Amino acid sequence: MHHTWEKFHVNIGVRTCQIIIHRLEFRRRKPRGVIAKGDPDDQNAFKKTLLGSEKRRY
Numbered sequence: 001m002h003h004t005w006e007k008f009h010v011n012i013g014v015r016t017c018q019i020i021i022h023r024l025e026f027r028r029r030k031p032r033g034v035i036a037k038g039d040p041d042d043q044n045a046f047k048k049t050l051l052g053s054e055k056r057r058y
Contacts, residue, residue, distance in 0.1 A: 004010050004017070035043075
């Protein structure tokens with residue numbers, strides 16, 4: 001990887017780098033998706049109507 005070579009003059013593979021990061025207890029976090037043109041009021045109204053129409057499945 002380019003960054004490890006620039007800083008440490010060591011060539012390691014991508015998977016090796018992932019294993020090292022995992023051992024250091026770092027985790028990959030992905031942000032939640034956001035609808036680009038979503039109207040918050042319409043979304044809240046949909047959530048309220050959805051909660052009232054759900055049936056229990058047990």
